[in-house]
Amino acid sequence: MNNKVLLVDNDVYNLASFERNFRLKYKVVTAQSGEDGLIKIEEDGPFAAIIADYDMPCKNDVPFLLLANKMAPDSTRIMFSGMSDTKVLIDAINDGHIFYFLNKPCPTERLEQILVSAVERYCLLTLEKEMLEQTLKGSIKLLIDILSLVNNQIFTQATRLRKTAQKIAMRLMSNNLWEIEMAALFSQIGCVTIPSEILNKVKSGQTLTQGEMDIYFSHPHAGKTLLRNIPRMEEIANSIAYQFKQFDGNGYPHDEKKGKSIPFIGRIIKVVFDYDTLLALGESPANALAEMRRRDTWYDTAILAALDAEINSVQPGFVVIALKREEITIGMVLADDIRDNSGAILIPKGYEITNVLQMRLIVYARLGRVMEPIKVLKQI
Numbered sequence: 001m002n003n004k005v006l007l008v009d010n011d012v013y014n015l016a017s018f019e020r021n022f023r024l025k026y027k028v029v030t031a032q033s034g035e036d037g038l039i040k041i042e043e044d045g046p047f048a049a050i051i052a053d054y055d056m057p058c059k060n061d062v063p064f065l066l067l068a069n070k071m072a073p074d075s076t077r078i079m080f081s082g083m084s085d086t087k088v089l090i091d092a093i094n095d096g097h098i099f100y101f102l103n104k105p106c107p108t109e110r111l112e113q114i115l116v117s118a119v120e121r122y123c124l125l126t127l128e129k130e131m132l133e134q135t136l137k138g139s140i141k142l143l144i145d146i147l148s149l150v151n152n153q154i155f156t157q158a159t160r161l162r163k164t165a166q167k168i169a170m171r172l173m174s175n176n177l178w179e180i181e182m183a184a185l186f187s188q189i190g191c192v193t194i195p196s197e198i199l200n201k202v203k204s205g206q207t208l209t210q211g212e213m214d215i216y217f218s219h220p221h222a223g224k225t226l227l228r229n230i231p232r233m234e235e236i237a238n239s240i241a242y243q244f245k246q247f248d249g250n251g252y253p254h255d256e257k258k259g260k261s262i263p264f265i266g267r268i269i270k271v272v273f274d275y276d277t278l279l280a281l282g283e284s285p286a287n288a289l290a291e292m293r294r295r296d297t298w299y300d301t302a303i304l305a306a307l308d309a310e311i312n313s314v315q316p317g318f319v320v321i322a323l324k325r326e327e328i329t330i331g332m333v334l335a336d337d338i339r340d341n342s343g344a345i346l347i348p349k350g351y352e353i354t355n356v357l358q359m360r361l362i363v364y365a366r367l368g369r370v371m372e373p374i375k376v377l378k379q380i
Contacts, residue, residue: 002126003027003119004044008037008052008064009080021108026115034064041071048122049115051078053104069097074125076118080104140182143189143226153203157276158188164272164310171306171319176265183236183265184272187243190223205281217244217252235265242266243273246298260300267300271307274298285311293322293373305378312336314377322373325365330358332376340369349375 004027007018015030022028029044031037034056041047050072056064065077078100099121100114144155165184169177191199198212208216220241227237242263245251247270249258271292278288289311292304301321308320312335320335330353338347338361346364347357353376364370 002046002048002122004029004047005115005119006031006037006040006044006047006050006075008032008034008040008050008056010053010056022112022115026119034067037064038067038071041068041075045072045075047072047075049076049078049118051080053080065098073097074122074129076100076122078102078114078118080106143186146189146192154188154191154199157280158185160276161185161187161269161272164276164307165268167310168268168272168303168306171309171316172302174264179236179239180265180268182233183239184269186223186227186236187240187269187273188219188223189226190219190221190240193222194219203280220244220252235263239263239265239269243269245270247300248297251298268303271299271303275307296322308335308375309377318377318379320375321378322375324372325361325370325374328353328358328361328374328376330355334375335377336375338374339371340364341371346370 003025005022006029007015008031009015009018010032012032015032019028019030029040029047031040034052037050037052037056041050050065050068052064052068054063054065065079068075068077076099077097079098080102081104100118102111102114162181162185166177166181169180174180194216198208198216201208201212202216220243224237224241227233227240230237241253242257243266245253245257245262245266247259247262247267249256274292275288278291279285283291289308292299292307296304302319305319305321308314308322309318312320314320314335332353334347334349334351334353336349337345340346346369347360351357353361361370
């Protein structure tokens with residue numbers, strides 16, 4: 001059981017008294033300033049309870065308890081205050097998610113009662129989170145086992161989608177990598193409800209009847225239904241439902257969402273699924289990407305640019321964008337060779353566009369020799 005308690009107070013006598021009264025029951029850590037308190041949270045945490053005066057300033061005069069809430073959201077926060085402004089107190093409690101408020105000075109007996117409740121709350125919350133994590137891990141393992149047993153080909157494809165989605169997410173420096181990976185991995189879980197003959201036709205690139213199309217394109221909704229009641233999988237489930245939705249608003253499901261209103265993870269799955277499908281049909285990575293560029297209204301251009309950067313092994317921190325000749329400006333770096341209509345290289349990739357190269361492009365364009373689009377690097 002975690003019984004670590006942090007007290008932040010600029011009064012050394014209060015700190016000494018607190019440590020003297022509670023050191024036998026709790027592992028007491030003290031800090032004399034807000035900045036020192038944040039360091040203690042980072043180096044000595046986690047704490048079951050954090051106690052501080054609301055007036056305790058910190059970085060840029062932001063109250064310590066507000067920053068503590070962001071750094072240690074599970075810790076029970078207790079606020080001391082001698083202020084009488086009700087609105088200020090209400091704002092402090094709401095913004096800092098304060099669970100207990102105590103007037104100064106506070107009797108030792110009362111503080112002891114509050115500490116007991118605070119530590120109990122923290123331990124219950126921690127136990128609940130651990131149980132939730134175990135439930136989630138167990139559910140994920142079960143789903144993976146089901147997918148691999150029911151249709152190993154779908155499982156193999158889902159594993160490929162996960163790897164590609166992970167690489168794209170890292171290119172985009174996304175902060176929800178876990179959700180993106182899980183969404184890609186379980187994007188095909190709804191296929192367990194689709195007859196195998198329809199799945200085989202899709203895999204081989206055969207044309208589906210309208211009825212077969214309706215059945216096949218129902219699997220994202222089936223996947224959403226299977227996943228949505230699992231803790232922490234709600235957003236993943238919703239994203240999976242939009243894996244066939246085009247950026248221009250066409251595709252499944254038939255609703256009003258388009259562009260950035262489509263879930264971001266759903267937009268990623270759309271790109272990686274179509275790319276994987278083209279590869280499975282025998283296209284090379286370059287040809288698959290070129291085909292997707294021709295359908296550019298289907299995809300989020302930033303995600304497509306990240307896929308392009310991954311395929312072409314562009315250094316991290318950059319993506320690849322495709323531009324028309326007249327959009328090329330001085331200072332841009334070529335991500336691919338500029339070629340003429342016969343395939344001959346006019347300007348090799350890696351070159352930075354200078355005045356001379358830009359004028360050369362204008363001349364080539366007048367002769368009708370420049371193949372478009374032209375790929376250049378863009379820093380994220």
